[in-house]
Amino acid sequence: xxxxxxxxxxxxxxxxxxxxxxxxxxxxxxxxxxxxxxxxxxxxxxxxxxxxxxxxxxxxxxxxxxxxxxxxxxxxxxxxxxxxxxxxxxxxxxxxxxxxxxxxxxxxxxxxxxxxxxxxxxxxxxxxxxxxxxxxxxxxxxxxxxxxxxxxxxxxxxxxxxxxxxxxxxxxxxxxxxxxxxxxxxxxxxxxxxxxxxxxxxxxxxxxxxxxxxxxxxxxxxxxxxxxxxxxxxxxxxxxxxxxxxxxxxxxxxxxxxxxxxxxxxxxxxxxxxxxxxxxxxxxxxxxxxxxxxxxxxxxxxxxxxxxxxxxxxxxxxxxxxxxxxxxxxxxxxxxxxxxxxxxxxxxxxxxxxxxxxxxxxxxxxxxxxxxxxxxxxxxxxxxxxxxxxxxxxxxxxxxxxxxxxxxxxxxxxxxxxxxxxxxxxxxxxxxxxxxxxxxxxxxxxxxxxxxxxxxxxxxxxxxxxxxxxxxxxxxxxxxxxxxxxxxxxxxxxxxxxxxxxxxxxxxxxxxxxxxxxxxxxxxxxxxxxxxxxxxxxxxxxxxxxxxxxxxxxxxxxxxxxxxxxxxxxxxxxxxxxxxxxxxxxxxxxxxxxxxxxxxxxxxxxxxxxxxxxxxxxxxxxxxxxxxxxxxxxxxxxxxxxxxxxxxxxxxxxxxxxxxxxxxxxxxxxxxxxxxxxxxxxxxxxxxx
Numbered sequence: 020x021x022x023x024x025x026x027x028x029x030x031x032x033x034x035x036x037x038x039x040x041x042x043x044x045x046x047x048x049x050x051x052x053x054x055x056x057x058x059x060x061x062x063x064x065x066x067x068x069x070x071x072x073x074x075x076x077x078x079x080x081x082x083x084x085x086x087x088x089x090x091x092x093x094x095x096x097x098x099x100x101x102x103x104x105x106x107x108x109x110x111x112x113x114x115x116x117x118x119x120x121x122x123x124x125x126x127x128x129x130x131x132x133x134x135x136x137x138x139x140x141x142x143x144x145x146x147x148x149x150x151x152x153x154x155x156x157x158x159x160x161x162x163x164x165x166x167x168x169x170x171x172x173x174x175x176x177x178x179x180x181x182x183x184x185x186x187x188x189x190x191x192x193x194x195x196x197x198x199x200x201x202x203x204x205x206x207x208x209x210x211x212x213x214x215x216x217x218x219x220x221x222x223x224x225x226x227x228x229x230x231x232x233x234x235x236x237x238x239x240x241x242x243x244x245x246x247x248x249x250x251x252x253x254x255x256x257x258x259x260x261x262x263x264x265x266x267x268x269x270x271x272x273x274x275x276x277x278x279x280x281x282x283x284x285x286x287x288x289x290x291x292x293x294x295x296x297x298x299x300x301x302x303x304x305x306x307x308x309x310x311x312x313x314x315x316x317x318x319x320x321x322x323x324x325x326x327x328x329x330x331x332x333x334x335x336x337x338x339x340x341x342x343x344x345x346x347x348x349x350x351x352x353x354x355x356x357x358x359x360x361x362x363x364x365x366x367x368x369x370x371x372x373x374x375x376x377x378x379x380x381x382x383x384x385x386x387x388x389x390x391x392x393x394x395x396x397x398x399x400x401x402x403x404x405x406x407x408x409x410x411x412x413x414x415x416x417x418x419x420x421x422x423x424x425x426x427x428x429x430x431x432x433x434x435x436x437x438x439x440x441x442x443x444x445x446x447x448x449x450x451x452x453x454x455x456x457x458x459x460x461x462x463x464x465x466x467x468x469x470x471x472x473x474x475x476x477x478x479x480x481x482x483x484x485x486x487x488x489x490x491x492x493x494x495x496x497x498x499x500x501x502x503x504x505x506x507x508x509x510x511x512x513x514x515x516x517x518x519x520x521x522x523x524x525x526x527x528x529x530x531x532x533x534x535x536x537x538x539x540x541x542x543x544x545x546x547x548x549x550x551x552x553x554x555x556x557x558x559x560x561x562x563x564x565x566x567x568x569x570x571x572x573x574x575x576x577x578x579x580x581x582x583x584x585x586x587x588x589x590x591x592x593x594x595x596x597x598x599x600x601x602x603x604x605x606x607x608x609x610x611x612x613x614x615x616x617x618x619x620x621x622x623x624x625x626x627x628x629x630x631x632x633x634x635x636x637x638x639x640x641x642x643x644x645x646x647x648x649x650x651x652x653x654x655x656x657x658x659x660x661x662x663x664x665x666x667x668x669x670x671x672x673x674x675x676x677x678x679x680x681x682x683x684x685x686x687x688x689x690x691x692x693x694x695x696x697x698x699x700x701x702x703x704x705x706x707x708x
Contacts, residue, residue, distance in 0.1 A: 032444045041090035043080065048088065050320070055102040055148075056309035057109070063311040064091075064129065066102045066111070077114075079129040085309070085316050085327055091129040095123060101148035105155040106172060112157055113143045118226050120144075125172070138175050140167045147203075151196035152226055158182075159192050159206065166227035178227035185232060186221060195248060197255050200224050202285040204235075206259075216244055222285055247308040249315050249330075256291070256315075278339065284309055292337040292420060335368065335418035336361040340394070352397075359392030360411055369706070371412050371664055371689050374575065376407035381426055384575035385495055385667045390686040420539075439542040465512055472505035476524065481507060494524065502527030519583045523605045530561040531608035537599075538612050542619040545594060546693070547701050549577055553584030558602040566602045573598055576666025586614075589666050591691060591702075594618045622647035636694050642706040643683075647692075650678045655697040661705070662691045685708075 024180035029080040052068030060122040065080045065088070076094040098101070100114030100122075110126040111132065119142040134623035138157075146160020154168040157175075164186050166178040181221050188206030194204050200222040218235040220242070234244060240259050248257045257280050279291040308317045308319045315330035338358055362368040369650075381399040382405060411418050419589070468481035480496040494507075509520070535558065541551050553568065560566055568584035577598070584600060598614040637650040651657060659672045659681065669690065692704045 032635070034205055042397055043088040043090065045086050045318070045325055045327040056311075057102065057104045058309075058311055059104050059318070062265050063309060064104075065309075068098075081129065085311055087316075092132075094151075095122055095126075095130070099144040101146055101157075103148045103150050103155060108172065110148065110155060111171070112148050113146055113160065115144055118142070136173065139177070140165065140175065145190045147192060147194040149194055149196055151201055152199070154226065156194070156201070156227060158194050158201075158203070159189050159228070159601060162189050162338060164189050167225075168227065172392045181433075183221055183232055185217070186230070193248065195250070195255065197250060197285060200285060200529050201227055201527055202255070203230070213288075220285060225265055231317075237280065237290065247317070249308055249310050251310070251330075253314055254283055255285060257279050279575070290339045292333055293422070294340045302699065326650060329416065333411075334417040335363055335370075335411070335413060336365065337411060337418055337420055340420065340422050341534075354396045356394040356396065357392065358389055358394035360389075362413075368413055369687065369689075369708070371414070373410040373412075373664065375408040375410070376405055378406075379573070379578060381405040382407070382424060383578055389688070390669065397425065398424070400426075422436075432652050467510040469508040469510075470505045471507075472503065475501075475503040475505045476507075486645075518585075529604065529606045530610060532558050532560050532602045532604050532610045534558055534602070534610045534612050538614045540615045540617050543594070544619040546695070548589050549587055551586040551614070553586075553600065557584070557600075558610065560604050562604070564605055564626060566604060569601045570598055571601065571604065591662070591664075591666060636696060636699060638692060638694070638703050638705065641703075642708040644708060645684065646680055646682055647705065648678065648680045649694060651696045651699075652677060653697055657694065657696040660693040660695075661685070662693070664689055664691070 026536040057064045062081045077096050077098045078093050079091040079094045080088045082088045096111040097114030097116050099175045100111045102111050109124045121142040121566045124132040143161035154170050158165045162180040165180045167175050169175045190207040192206030203221040220233045223229045223230045279293050280288045281291050282288045317328050318325050360370050372389045374387045408421045411524050425557045468478045470476050482493050506523050508521050567581045570579050574590040574592035577588040579586050595617045601609050601611045603609045656675050661669045685707045691706045692703045694701050
């Protein structure tokens, strides 16, 4: 397995094999370098650097379940070597032992490694090693595009000294054995060339002697950026980047999209639905993938820990969202995306949809609906970005599809807001601080910087410079031994469009917000709108700064005001439920309170099943096509409210008769009908076919 992100070059140190007793679980793994997987005797083996960030080491681990790992040996093979299991032995080939090497080490147990005779091929790293047609292959890497193989592990034959006359990509090309073919894709022209825009797939049907180039047929796909692959159900699956950052686009940084494709022959390709469980994580997050115990497992590292996810296939036909990253304009305009979910046999089905939005200030769950095989998206109008997760269910099975939504001015320059505000201490700074902002659209930007405390850091000490196609900002000439803080304002313009954003810089420690006491349970009458005011004494900031409020589990249909913590809206969440209210200071530090929501005992509701016989409310037909009839035994005014499953009010009606037929234009789906007649208040589920 190829590593997917290279950040710095490190020199390996020599080491001897050693038996250890160290055990890891997934959460403590730290994938820091190249890694390769092999499944041998019902065990999954991992080769790579996972030892607390020591880049000079290359470790061997094994697991029986993919969750718990035993460290078999440490620093026993060369850094950046590639490993395969061939005829009862592990082969570690090439890599670095201080310099590039062509050394081959073998082992039967992963503990004791024996150095083989020097092979005839040149020293290399970032190459491919794999087993194909009962032969062990070494392909390309380190400026070479040659192909070598052995049938016995010791005698090597050169299949070709050039994969193809038009194949310039030597480093990090990925090669797989699939249906008797060798399939090669990706790679870079040079050691650190990540923007080569290579779309060719090279296929050999004669064990690497001759290679035929096929162009990847889907526009925008770049195969030489971070990608992973696996083979499942007779198909070759490939996850690649769409719209990568590219030098030829000047300062246009189109957001990268990660998409999943499959092929039965390596030539024709089909776009697949993107699973929630990541096959490839975002740029800069290392991801490893393995096929084990009839499962496709990805290991993704974000920060200090590694998470394990199992590839999830849809139990019905889920269309791939065209453009996983959906761009919205800065205005509050709707976007419609084809999203026609079908049963596995291709027939129409009855599906329900729920939405999870990581940043509800950008768009709320009520900003989504699926109507007539279309996904309707209406953002709030606030600039920013958020991940969206759609859960699809047919009542028995469920599946999740995810994508990112961006709301920025169309065609304008902008500065993407950082996830966390900038906070620094003297030890972190050392007098110069650089940070990166990603800019969009074409053209040349100019900047104006303003510091709220010129005596602490002057506006003139902030500057920008371009590195590749990315804009960087530099803050310098401040005394990192003097504590203080200032608010920077960056105003960007291309002469036509403008964008402004602010952040705080602090030298010295910042205390997290404080949660004071506990919150009193909120008693809510579920027939009324939610209206909760967060007591002003609930949170405080030791520095006296304003806090922002959010929640990571707020039910769909409810919204939290980031300035006050007030929660409003309406939800069909079953009582009781909890809402985690999070207070965040301007440096990204947080604390939280839990709000427990219970039924309002002061309100007496007549539950439908317990109504007296002379207090009946009926709704029919159900399922319905375009008409419903509501029958009561009272001529008192009846109010009818119809909501979709995410709490949006779709229509309302009132009448003062005992029976009324109502025409609706509801799309196929499940709805909730709230009927209020006199002192009776019931909610019924309506299915529209």
